[in-house]
Amino acid sequence: MRVDPERPLRHPRKALGSLGVRPEVGNTGFVSETIGVEGVQRPPLARPTEGRVLAGVCAGVSRHLGIPLTSLRLITAASLVFLFGVPVYVFLWLTMPQSDGPALVKPFDRRVGVPAKYSGERSGGETSGGDQGSGVSRGRLYLIGVPVLVVGGLAASGAIRSVAHLSLTLPLLVIGVGLVLVWSRLGSAERRQWLSAGDRRETRIRTAIGVLMALMGLILLLSQGGGVGRLRDVTVGVLVVLLGAGILGAPFIARFLETLRKEQTERIRATEKADIAAHLHDSVLQTLALIQRRSDDPKAVQLLARAQERELRSWLYAEQAATGRTLATAVTEAAGEIETLHGIPIDLVVTGDRPLGDGEETLLRALREALANAVRHGAPPVSVYLEVGPTSAEAFVRDHGPGFDPATVCEDRLGVRESIIGRMTRHGGEAQVRRLQDGTEVRLRMSLDAPTAGADSDGSDGNDSDDREQR
């Protein structure tokens, strides 16, 4: 009765023993396990699908901790008979994942059968003699198991006798649950990391606090007298125990959250990948097919390639959904349209940006017109530079054609001058056509200080197709 925590603490204590309590600190019984963690990779704590009697719990535990299987089964069977083993068994059954691989269970009953590799790695005189094969020898298992059985049996009968003792069993169960969870969920690498030299101090402190808390809780629980303060004692005891278990279980919680996050990221990534695949199929592959079919027409091929490039680029480097149309996006769009229409590549550079207003709209129209002219009458490369400052916007359209002198009035160019220079000046901007040594450059400038008065209601308003008709 006094010692009945023994059974639930069995796993925890083992965990602690192998987790960090150094050989000189810990019980000698656990020395070999400490080495086990650092030396040999422990098989995961999982229920094998073959070689099981009931649910494979014993087989799994035996495999994981290196405990002789038959002896463990005997002890477990006995504990089941005494009933107190039932919750432990059921709990392990529920929490231990089923191993999907083939049965790798190596019965640890026979030390003879253990590969020499294991015994070789187990070097040094720290291990007690004869225990070189697996984690715990049969003799020691019985040494621990039989008292546990006795005490557990007593405890179980005691617990059954008075339901009130639920307050006693429950916290103990909680500790057990927490610790087994911690142990079983940590991968071997994490276990090592947990014990690693880097944060060994932290680990030690955490373990010490956890153990201390658990012990304090137990003391409180066990020393409860049944007086007036009993309820309070129990409450405090339970709280302390829970706190202790929580501290011990913190890595598990962290790991759980981490896994959750990782899974989420992976899912998002998978969705993104599917999106990309779908997009590439719809756009790039289709265009490539088209290009192959029209490979005899270089102009068409170039057009297709440019359009596809633009589309892919905007998709890849798309800025986060802008609030409404801006001057930069509108100009980019216009340049793209003209490029598609005429099949001449346009190099566009934009710096700065601002929302689209009346003044910007005018600039955009004039720029569009200038661009259309450049690709129609000039020669590539055609480049556009749009600079949006705080008080004004400037745009330059340059081509490398033969150029023309704006002074020599040509019938054909009149409409151009009207829809570019005229439009800009009407709205408070300015436009210049410069003839360079190599090509022509149209410079458009619009002050955007004050909002432009009046809507674009004059003749040149409306659709640009009208302008083109007039020419």
Place this chain on the structure above:
Amino acid sequence: MTARVVLVDDHRMFRSGVKAELDDSVLIVGEAPDVDAAIVVIREQRPDVVLLDVHLPGGNGNGGADVVTGCAGVQTENDAPVRFLALSVSDAADDVISVIRAGARGYVTKTISPTDLVSAIHRVKDGDAVFSPRLAGFVLDAFGATAGEIAEVDEELDRLSAREREVMRLIARGYQYKEVAKELFISVRTVETHVSSVLRKLQLSSRHELTSWAMQRRLL
């Protein structure tokens, strides 16, 4: 004088395309498809210029910037440093900035014409900087020159001087160096000096917008 060039790009098709385009004044002495191979080839060949793709597998995962870092201090037979010219389809500002800040002497897009590429290679070989219109636009934006921020002193690292701004604007408008020189009534040599000093500022400036801007905006 021929320029010895190592071509680093993970697309074999692109490498052969570039090789076919270049004329006799450029000699391809080596090729590499990833960061690690590139570093080996460059250290062995010690070329005048490395044509470097921004996105490369291997290394520390920083692509072209890793190659530049990994080859720091490698010199050609004439004791000139090996120079890097970034050549990429990417217009993402963070790609551009990482390679330039790692030490590349210029950045041009893969759509550049063969003659322009050859002249860019020679320019980089001579220690000058090569700015594409896009890179110039990026510089103007990143240094706040568009918003009218102008350095009082030329040496100021975080802003462009008035002259540098003019040069950058003309380059952004698609002007060649000699056209810029003509436009501003200065010599081509002076234009090159201005461009080099902008490159220096781009590499050394701690202007925080440079990074934050690159983070949130893509260069196009």
